[in-house]
Amino acid sequence: MNEPLxxxxxxxxxxxxxIRLTAALLGLPLxxxxxxxxxxxxxxxxxxxxxxxxxxxPVLQIGEGGGARFLPESNAACWYLAKDSALVPQxxxxxxxxxxxxFFEQYNHExxxxxxxxxxxxxxxxxxxxxxxxxxIAKRMAGCAALGLMDKYLETRAFFCGDAPSLADIAxxxxxxxxxxxxxxxGDYPAVxxxxxxxxxxxxxxxxx
Amino acid sequence: MNEPLxxxxxxxxxxxxxIRLTAALLGLPLxxxxxxxxxxxxxxxxxxxxxxxxxxxPVLQIGEGGGARFLPESNAACWYLAKDSALVPQxxxxxxxxxxxxFFEQYNHExxxxxxxxxxxxxxxxxxxxxxxxxxIAKRMAGCAALGLMDKYLETRAFFCGDAPSLADIAxxxxxxxxxxxxxxxGDYPAVxxxxxxxxxxxxxxxxx
Numbered sequence: 022m023n024e025p026l027x028x029x030x031x032x033x034x035x036x037x038x039x040i041r042l043t044a045a046l047l048g049l050p051l052x053x054x055x056x057x058x059x060x061x062x063x064x065x066x067x068x069x070x071x072x073x074x075x076x077x078x079p080v081l082q083i084g085e086g087g088g089a090r091f092l093p094e095s096n097a098a099c100w101y102l103a104k105d106s107a108l109v110p111q112x113x114x115x116x117x118x119x120x121x122x123x124f125f126e127q128y129n130h131e132x133x134x135x136x137x138x139x140x141x142x143x144x145x146x147x148x149x150x151x152x153x154x155x156x157x158i159a160k161r162m163a164g165c166a167a168l169g170l171m172d173k174y175l176e177t178r179a180f181f182c183g184d185a186p187s188l189a190d191i192a193x194x195x196x197x198x199x200x201x202x203x204x205x206x207x208g209d210y211p212a213v214x215x216x217x218x219x220x221x222x223x224x225x226x227x228x229x230x
Numbered sequence: 231m232n233e234p235l236x237x238x239x240x241x242x243x244x245x246x247x248x249i250r251l252t253a254a255l256l257g258l259p260l261x262x263x264x265x266x267x268x269x270x271x272x273x274x275x276x277x278x279x280x281x282x283x284x285x286x287x288p289v290l291q292i293g294e295g296g297g298a299r300f301l302p303e304s305n306a307a308c309w310y311l312a313k314d315s316a317l318v319p320q321x322x323x324x325x326x327x328x329x330x331x332x333f334f335e336q337y338n339h340e341x342x343x344x345x346x347x348x349x350x351x352x353x354x355x356x357x358x359x360x361x362x363x364x365x366x367i368a369k370r371m372a373g374c375a376a377l378g379l380m381d382k383y384l385e386t387r388a389f390f391c392g393d394a395p396s397l398a399d400i401a402x403x404x405x406x407x408x409x410x411x412x413x414x415x416x417g418d419y420p421a422v423x424x425x426x427x428x429x430x431x432x433x434x435x436x437x438x439x
Contacts, residue, residue: 074379075338083323092326094333101326113231114292116308117301120329124303127415128336129284155364170283 026102027052027082029072033143034058035135035195036095037079037229038229040193043099044229047106059143095195096123098190107187115182122181124191125167135196145188159203168200169203175212179219185203186223193221235311236291242352244344244404245304246288247438251400252308252435256315268352302306304404305332309399317397318423324391331390331398334376341368342373344405347412372412377409377419382420388428395432403429408438 026044028051030037044051056062056078064076073080073093081098083090092098103109110116136161140149151155169191174181181189198217201207207214220226237260239246239354254262265271265287273285282289282302290307292299301307312318319325346369347357352423358366380402390398407426410416414425429435 074382075334090323092323092330094330094337096254096327096333097330100329104325105321109300113310113313114299114301116313117306120309121301121303121306124305124336127304128334129342131337132341137336152364152368155361159361173283 024084025052026050027054027085027199028076028098029054029056029063029080029082031056031058031063031078032230034078035115035199035229036131037193038193039095040079040081040098040102042195042227043102043108043188046108046186046191046223047103047224049102052180054139066216094225095190096127096192099123099191103188107185108191110182110187119182119187123192126189126192129170130167130193133160133167133198134200134203134205136160136203137205138196138199139165141204142202164200164203164205165209168197168205168207168213169196171216172210172212175216180216186220190216190220195229231258231311233293234261235259236263236264236294236305238263238287238289238291239274240265240267240272240287241439243287243341244347244408244438246295247302248400248404249288249307249311250388251404251436252311252317252397255275255317255400255432255434256312257434258311263310283334305397305401308332308400312397313377316394317400319396324386328391328396328398334400335398337399338372339376339402340378340405342369342376343409343412343414345369345412346373346414347405348407350413373412373414374418376405377414377422380406381419381421382427384425389425395429399425399429404438 025149026049028040030053032055041051051146058078063070063078072091075093077093079098081092081101083092092101133210137157140146140153158217180186181193194217196215235258239262241264250260267287271277271289278285281300284302285313286302288304288307290301290310292301301310311432319328346366349362389395390402403426406422
């Protein structure tokens with residue numbers, strides 16, 4: 022971790038914010054390089070060849086120049102930054118359980134809660150394709166199911182992995198705290214709301230914008 | 231890892247197979263308990279209360295009786311089994327890069343390649359909802375993009391994380407090697423086909439069925 026760290030990001034993306042929040046909570050310096058995904062800036066030949074062949078941000082760049090290494094996938098980048106810190110439980114089950122919530126986030130939460138926010142707030146409902154419009158109700162239901170599962174789990178817990186915050190909280194916080202921008206009413210999930218306040222009160226916390 | 235391990239699974243699921251393959255490659259004993267997801271056996275009140283509130287398999291159960299712990303999410307369960315083995319790179323970047331491919335699998339690959347297999351082979355196209363049918367082309371394109379990205383990456387590599395197999399290979403192998411059951415033609419991806427043969431030749435390899 023002696024090499025300089027550069028985050029290739031779009032500041033509107035919760036996936037990018039996860040990495041900034043992890044670095045802030047750990048006090049790690051991070052240089053940010055911005056892209057506008059709405060203008061296709063992560064689909065240029067240069068970006069695909071040098072940064073991420075998948076054409077997506079965030080990407081965490083470790084080092085500079087010819088020896089630089091590139092790490093796509095937001096939760097993998099958070100893991101790189103935090104793996105030996107207090108943000109990852111250090112016992113075998115706890116570590117796997119932290120990853121369990123991070124995989125849940127990418128599979129059950131992000132494709133519904135984040136995608137509806139992207140479609141409704143940034144693309145605009147009028148600009149959606151018929152195929153996208155046809156998925157809104159299914160994504161709404163799946164997103165509500167994910168938030169409901171989180172709410173039930175948090176009824177008896179301060180954070181997702183025990184009494185202390187972990188990468189599981191950071192991963193799930195990123196798009197949950199802006200879920201209303203995608204039309205999800207957080208008033209239905211009081212335990213989630215109380216948990217959001219706990220995350221926002223952490224020492225070193227930085228907001229999304 | 232001295233506690234007995236039980237896998238709650240449906241043998242048709244590639245996500246469950248990942249855990250069986252990881253255990254086999256590591257020589258770990260695993261008791262299997264089967265469910266039929268087509269009959270809703272993972273949505274019963276007992277399953278939701280005791281095994282996984284998310285109503286999904288696989289779940290890795292560690293221990294038995296009142297002290298048993300339950301770990302949903304296939305890739306998290308593989309991590310629990312393999313984290314200190316040769317199946318996880320032990321340097322900081324390699325470990326995060328292994329997770330990178332496992333997150334890619336759950337976000338870009340599984341929802342397309344595995345879902346089309348489930349819909350077309352097990353549900354049957356005639357039984358799909360109009361909303362599901364409307365997603366087939368988008369999932370086909372996204373699945374081909376994931377397979378294409380893998381093929382390009384594997385053109386110059388034996389495995390996803392260096393010269394030795396890792397959990398990244400196991401996670402991606404599970405649904406890739408049966409992608410033709412979802413209508414994907416693997417002939418378009420020769421580097422992927424060669425990699426499939428390398429995984430199948432690993433000592434301790436077990437097939438899906």
